[in-house]
Amino acid sequence: MSTIEKDVLSRTDLEEAVKDRDREIAELRARLAEWEEAYDGTPKRDALFTSVSGREVKPLYTELNHASDDESIGYPGMYPFTRGPYTTMYRTRLWTMRQFAGFATAEETNERYKYLLAHGQTGLSVAFDFPTLMGYDADHDRSLGEVGVCGVAISSLADMERLFEGIPLDQVSVSMTINGPAIILFCFYVAAAEKQGVDVSVLRGTVQNDILKEYQAQHAWIYPPEPALRCIVDMFEWCSEKTPKYNPISISGYHIREAGATAAEELAFTLRNGFEYVERGIARGLDVDAFAPRLSFFFDVHNDFFEEIAKLRAARRIWARGMKEKYGAKNPDSWRLRTHCQTAGVTLVAQQPENNIVRVAYQAMAAALGGTQSLHTNSMDETLALPTEKSVRIALRTQQVLAYESGIANTIDPLAGSHYVEALTDELEGDALALFEEIDEMGGVVQGIEQGWFQQEIANSAMRQQREVESGERVVVGVNHFTEGSGEVEIDTLKIDPEVEKRQVAKMARMRAERDDEAVNEALAALTEACRAEENVVPYILDCARAYCTLYEIRAAMEEVFGSYKEPVFF
Amino acid sequence: MIASAFRDAGFEVVYTGLHQTPEMIVNAAVQEDVDVVAMSVLSGAHMTLFPRVKMLLDEADADHMLLTGGGIIPEDDVTELERQGVGRLFGPGTSTADAIAYVNEWFATTHAG
Ligand code: B12
Numbered sequence: 001m002s003t004i005e006k007d008v009l010s011r012t013d014l015e016e017a018v019k020d021r022d023r024e025i026a027e028l029r030a031r032l033a034e035w036e037e038a039y040d041g042t043p044k045r046d047a048l049f050t051s052v053s054g055r056e057v058k059p060l061y062t063e064l065n066h067a068s069d070d071e072s073i074g075y076p077g078m079y080p081f082t083r084g085p086y087t088t089m090y091r092t093r094l095w096t097m098r099q100f101a102g103f104a105t106a107e108e109t110n111e112r113y114k115y116l117l118a119h120g121q122t123g124l125s126v127a128f129d130f131p132t133l134m135g136y137d138a139d140h141d142r143s144l145g146e147v148g149v150c151g152v153a154i155s156s157l158a159d160m161e162r163l164f165e166g167i168p169l170d171q172v173s174v175s176m177t178i179n180g181p182a183i184i185l186f187c188f189y190v191a192a193a194e195k196q197g198v199d200v201s202v203l204r205g206t207v208q209n210d211i212l213k214e215y216q217a218q219h220a221w222i223y224p225p226e227p228a229l230r231c232i233v234d235m236f237e238w239c240s241e242k243t244p245k246y247n248p249i250s251i252s253g254y255h256i257r258e259a260g261a262t263a264a265e266e267l268a269f270t271l272r273n274g275f276e277y278v279e280r281g282i283a284r285g286l287d288v289d290a291f292a293p294r295l296s297f298f299f300d301v302h303n304d305f306f307e308e309i310a311k312l313r314a315a316r317r318i319w320a321r322g323m324k325e326k327y328g329a330k331n332p333d334s335w336r337l338r339t340h341c342q343t344a345g346v347t348l349v350a351q352q353p354e355n356n357i358v359r360v361a362y363q364a365m366a367a368a369l370g371g372t373q374s375l376h377t378n379s380m381d382e383t384l385a386l387p388t389e390k391s392v393r394i395a396l397r398t399q400q401v402l403a404y405e406s407g408i409a410n411t412i413d414p415l416a417g418s419h420y421v422e423a424l425t426d427e428l429e430g431d432a433l434a435l436f437e438e439i440d441e442m443g444g445v446v447q448g449i450e451q452g453w454f455q456q457e458i459a460n461s462a463m464r465q466q467r468e469v470e471s472g473e474r475v476v477v478g479v480n481h482f483t484e485g486s487g488e489v490e491i492d493t494l495k496i497d498p499e500v501e502k503r504q505v506a507k508m509a510r511m512r513a514e515r516d517d518e519a520v521n522e523a524l525a526a527l528t529e530a531c532r533a534e535e536n537v538v539p540y541i542l543d544c545a546r547a548y549c550t551l552y553e554i555r556a557a558m559e560e561v562f563g564s565y566k567e568p569v570f571f
Numbered sequence: 572m573i574a575s576a577f578r579d580a581g582f583e584v585v586y587t588g589l590h591q592t593p594e595m596i597v598n599a600a601v602q603e604d605v606d607v608v609a610m611s612v613l614s615g616a617h618m619t620l621f622p623r624v625k626m627l628l629d630e631a632d633a634d635h636m637l638l639t640g641g642g643i644i645p646e647d648d649v650t651e652l653e654r655q656g657v658g659r660l661f662g663p664g665t666s667t668a669d670a671i672a673y674v675n676e677w678f679a680t681t682h683a684g
Contacts, residue, residue, distance in 0.1 A: 130614050134590070142592065145619025219589050260572075350663045383663040385615070385643065462572055470666050479664060493645065496615065569588040 025064070032062060048473055051304040053262035054464060055427075061419035068422040072317065076371075076412045080320035082313050082425065083413040084371040085336045090409035095367075096374035097399045098175060098340070102127030102152035103386050104500045105507075106162035109152040113167060115389065121396060123205075123374065125175040126163070127151035127386075128185070133220045135181035135555035138504040147501035150386070155504075156550045158511050160188040161195055169193040173204040175250070175340070180222040182209035183231045184541055184554045190243070191545040206247035206296055206340070209235060212273040212445055213252050216454040217259040219567070222555060225446045227562035231537060232277060233284045236291040238538035247296040249277065250340065256454075257300035258346045260462020263311050264428055266300060268435035269454060271318055276445045278327055292323060293333035301367040302344040303359070309415060310424035312339065312370030318429055341372040348382035352478035353491055356380040361398050368408050369415055375399060385493040452568055508550070515548040523547040524557040531561035573611060573641070576667035577674075593620060597627040600636060607674055610640035617644050621657045637677050641665060 039059060049057050058065070074080060077087030086092070099121055102109045113124050129151040131143035137155040138147045147153050154160055164174075169192065178185045186207045193200050211228040214221045221228065232249065239248040253261075253270035261269065274295060281291050299315065301308045319337040323329040343363040348356040357380050367375050377395040379387035387395070403409055415421045442448045449455075468474035475481045527540040537558070544554050574586045585603045587596060600608045608628065612620055625638055641661035644652075649660045658677065661670050 130616070145616035146614055149615035383643070384645070459572070459575070463575060466572060466667070470668065567588060569586065 028062065028064060032060075032064065035060070047475075048468070051263070051307045052302060052465065052474070053264065053304065053307060053461075055263070055307065061423050063419055065419055066422040066426050068417070068426075072426075073416055073422070079324065079332065079335060081316040081336055083416055085316060085338050085373070089371060089412045090368075090403075091412070094403050094409055095372050096123045096173070097121055097396060097403075098123040098125045098374045098376055099392055099396055100125040100127050100177065100342070100376050101392070102129070103150075103494070104148040104496055105153060105504050106159045108148075108500075110163055110165055110167070112389075113163075116392075116396075117167070117172070119393065119396065120400065123173045123175065124167070125376065126177065128176075128178050129153045131155075132185070132551065133178060133180065135184070135222050135551055137508060137550045137552040138501070139508045140552055143501075145501070147504050149496050153500075153504050154185065154188065154551070155508055156511060156548050157188050157191050157195075157545045158507075158548060160185075160192040164192055164196070168198070169196055170198040170202050173206075175206040175208075177208050179208050179211055179214050179218070180220050180228075181551060181555055182207050182211075183235055183538065184545075184551055186235065186248075187538065187541040187545040188551075191542060194546075200243055202245065203243050204245045206250045207235075208252060208298070209249045210252045210273065210298075212276060212449070213255050213269070215449040215565075215567075216256060216269060216273075217261075217458060218255040221565045221567075223559065223562040224565045225449065227531075227558075228565075229277075229280050229446075230534075233280050233286070234536045234538050236277075236281050236294075237284065237286060237536055239294065240286075240290045244294075247294050248291075249294075250296045250298045251277065252298040254298050254300045254342055256458060257302060258344065259458050260346075260465060261458045262461050263302065263304070263307050264431035265435065265457060265461060267311050267315055267318075267428055268432040268439075270297065270299070271315060271322070271432060272436055272439050273445060274319065275322055275327070278323070282327065288323075288327055288329045289331040289334050292327075292329055293331060293336075297337055297339035299339055299341050299372075300344050301341050301363045301370070301372075303347050303363065305362060305366050306415075306421055306424055307428075308363070308366040309370040310421055310428055312341075312367075312372065313413075313421070313425045314428040314432065315339070316371075317425070318432055338373050340374045340376070341367040341370070342376040343367070343378045345378050345382050348378060348380070349476060349479050350383040352484060353380045353383070355478055356382060357394060357398065360395060361402070364399055364402055365406070365408065368402060369413075371413060381491055381493055384491075385495070388492055388494045390492070450568065511548060512550075519547040520544075520549050520553070523549055524553055527554065527557045528560050531558050573609070573667060573670065577609075577671060580671045582671075582674075593623040593627055596624055597631055597633070600628070601631050601633055605636060606678065607637045607639065609674075610638075612640060612642040612644070615643060617642060617652070617660075618648055621652050621660075622655055625655060625657055635681075637674070637681075639670075639674065639677075641670070 073082050076084035076089055101112050129148050130146040132154050136143050138153045190200055235248040239246055251274040253266040256269050257266040282288055316337045320335040323335045343360045347359055360377050364377050377398050379391035379395045381387055381391045439448055469476055472480045523544040527544055530537050530540040574584050578584045587599050637658045639658035644660050644662055659673055
C-alpha cells in the first residue's frame, strides 16, 4: 500500500474527526465560561489594561484566541519565518551588539570606536551630526552651533578616512545612520575602503538610506520623493553588483515609533515602505531576487514586552508572504526579514535616570525573544545628552548579561505556542494588513506623504500617549508616580567642547586648499549631467568623493536637477 | 505636539514647521506680530540659536515679545540664557499644562492694566 493511500481518510473518518474537534471546542468554551464567571465576580485593580499602543488586552488567552497552525508558525529559517530568519538562530551566533556612536570630530569618534571594539562590541554604528544628516558641510552657514554636537561631522572623504583610521574595513561591519544624503556618505565610505587597499566586494555593513520614513517621521530629507527614490534604486543596482554583502538600505520603523506611532502603525508603515522600495526596484527592471536579499530592517523595541515580541514575529511573516506571493520572489533570502533593533529612547526619562537601565534591560530581552539580528541598547543618560563612556558601557553590559547569563539564547523562539503571543502576532498581522489597504486606497505611500496622512496618524497617536501620561493614567515610574521631590539629576553628562566646530572648520579650509580644483569641478559637472541623463549616479558620486568634493558640493550638484523638498506643513 | 496643546488651550498658533533659521523665525514673528516666540531645540545648538533669535528680535524692535521654548537643555544653560533675557525654557518631562500656565502668567503680568 502506498503512503498516499494510507493517509487518505475515509469520509466517515473525516466526519468523526470534525465532530471530535467540535466537542473539544465546546468543552473548552464551557470551562472558559466557568472561569469567566469566577473572574467577573472578583474585584480588579483600577488600572489601564491596555498596551502602550492602546491595544485592549484580555485577562486571559487560550487556544480559542489564535489560529496557530504549522503553516503560519512553521520552523526557524523556513517560510514564513515567524520563528526566526535562520535555522539555528543564537545557537550559531548571538545577535550583534552594535552601539550607535558618534560625536565631535572623526578623531574623537575613531577613539570611541576603538574603545568599543576593545570592550567586546562586535560591529560599529555611525551617528552623524545634524549638518551631515542634512547634507551641509561643517563650514556652511546653517551648521553654526551644530557641528559635532549630535554625532560626528563628516564633510568629505578626508573625514571618513580619519574616522576609520586603524580599523580595517574588510573585517568590521559598519552601519551608518544617514538618509537624505545617504548615497553620498556611502560613496565616501567606499572610497575610504579603497584608500585602505580593501577590495570593496568584501565590504559588510548597512546604510540606513530609507527616505520614505524621513518624510513620515524623522524629517531629514533633501530632495523630493521621486528623485530621492531613484537614488535608492541606483544604490540597489550598484550594490547588488559591486558590494554584494552590503545592505544598501535599512527600512526603519524606529523613527516612526519614536515619533509616537503605535506598534501596529510602526509595523504597517515600515513594511509598506519596504514593499514600495521593492516595487520601485522591479519597475526599474531589476530582478527582485537580485536586490531583495539585501534589504534589511530596523525596529524599535518599546515598553510593552509581549506586543513587541509579537510585532517582530508578525513582521517576518508579513514580509515573507508578501515577497513570495505578491512580488513573486523565488529566492528564500528575498523572503527572509533580517532586522536590527534598538531600545526605545522615548521611554527613557530625566527623573531618577538610573531606572532607565532597568527599562532598557526589559526592552533588550524583548528584542532577543523577538529574534533580532543586532541590537543597540540606549544609555541611562538618554534625556540629558549624548551618552558618556560609563553609561555606554553599562548599556553594552546589559546585553552581555542577557546573552551570556539569562539563558535566553539557548533555545529558539521560546514563546511560540504561548496563547497570548500567538494571538498578538495574529492581531498585529491583521492590523497591518488593514492599514496596507488604507494606504493603497490613498494611492500609495508617496500620496500618503503628500497628503500628510502618515504625519497626522503618528501625531494623533503621540498625542494620545502624552495625554495618558499627563493625566497619570499611564504610570511612568519616577515621573507621575513614585516621584522623589525635585527629581534633580545627579549623573555626569557628556559635554561637547565648542572648540570642536572651530577645529573642524579649520580642517576643512586646509582640505579645500590642498585639493585639485579642476578635478573637483569636473567631477561635479559630470555628476550633474548624469542626474539629467538619468544614469546610475553612484559611479559619478564615487568620482566626486575620490576628488575630495565636499558633502554640500555633491548635494548641490544633484539639487540642480532634482530640486529640493518642501515639507507640507499640516497643523 | 506642543503647538497643538497651545492651540487646544485657546492660543492662536502660527506653526512654522521644522528646520527654520533664526532669520526665518524672526521674520515670521514680526510679520504676524505675535506676543510669544516659542522654539523647540533638541539638537544641542540652543546656546547658539536662542541668543541669535533674541538678538534679531531686539534688532527688529520686537523685544516686547517673550522668547521661550524647550528641548534638551541642561539646567546651567537655562540659567545662562535667562540671564541673557530669554524666557523660561522647558526640559524633557515638562507637562504641557506647565508651559501653558507659564505663558498665561507672563501675559497677565506684562499686559496688566
Ligand atoms: C524621539 C527621539 C528621536 C526621534 C524623533 C522622532 C520625531 N520626529 O519626533 C528620532 C528617532 C527620529 C530621533 C532622531 C535623532 N535624534 Co533623537 N531623541 C528622541 C528622544 C528619545 C525623545 C524626544 C522626544 O520626542 N520626546 C518626547 C517629547 C514630548 O518630549 P521633548 O521633545 O523632550 O519635549 C518636551 C520638553 O523638552 C519640552 N519642550 C520641547 N520643546 C518645547 C517647546 C516649547 C515651546 C515648550 C514650552 C516646551 C518644549 O516640553 C516637551 C514635553 O514634555 C530624545 C531623548 C529623550 N528621551 O528625550 C532623543 C534625542 C533628542 N535625540 C538625539 C539625537 C542625537 C538624535 C539624532 C541627531 C541622532 C543621529 N545622529 O542620527 C537624530 C536627529 C534626526 C533629526 N532629523 O531630528 C539626542 C540629542 C543630543 C543632544 N542634544 O545633545 C537625544 C537627547 C538622545 C541622546 N541622548 O542622544 N530622535
